[in-house]
Amino acid sequence: MRETGNFGCDNDDVSPTPAQQAQAARIARELAALGFALPGTLADRMTRCGRANCRCHADPPRLHGPYHQWTRKKNGKTATRILTDDQFADYAPWFDNHRRLRELITELEALSLAIAEADPRWNR
Numbered sequence: 388m389r390e391t392g393n394f395g396c397d398n399d400d401v402s403p404t405p406a407q408q409a410q411a412a413r414i415a416r417e418l419a420a421l422g423f424a425l426p427g428t429l430a431d432r433m434t435r436c437g438r439a440n441c442r443c444h445a446d447p448p449r450l451h452g453p454y455h456q457w458t459r460k461k462n463g464k465t466a467t468r469i470l471t472d473d474q475f476a477d478y479a480p481w482f483d484n485h486r487r488l489r490e491l492i493t494e495l496e497a498l499s500l501a502i503a504e505a506d507p508r509w510n511r
């Protein structure tokens with residue numbers, strides 16, 4: 388049982404609605420089942436190399452790739468790595484998981500803000 392102070396108000400407790408509690412439980416279940424999550428973005432890129440006589444510098448250019456390029460922030464700097472097809476197959480779902488993780492965090496924050504904003508103890 389939780390102690391609640393008397394603030395001179397009949398309804399002085401944080402009170403998520405049943406729908407809000409169900410939403411929080413659904414978010415928690417999905418988070419628990421999510422699995423691994425890799426930050427950053429995956430994009431297929433065509434590139435030029437450093438050899439001046441290469442076909443990628445010809446007219447018209449025939450670029451190298453496409454490569455599975457993984458870009459993320461690492462210690463404030465942009466870090467880029469190229470994934471093999473094998474790695475791409477293995478890790479692509481982890482990038483999807485990370486995107487979903489961000490969505491769930493945003494949803495949980497919005498839900499929590501809505502509950503806090505409805506708290507009757509504000510503006511006393």
Ligand SMILES: [Zn+2]
Binds near residue numbers: 438444
């Ligand atoms: Zn080249």
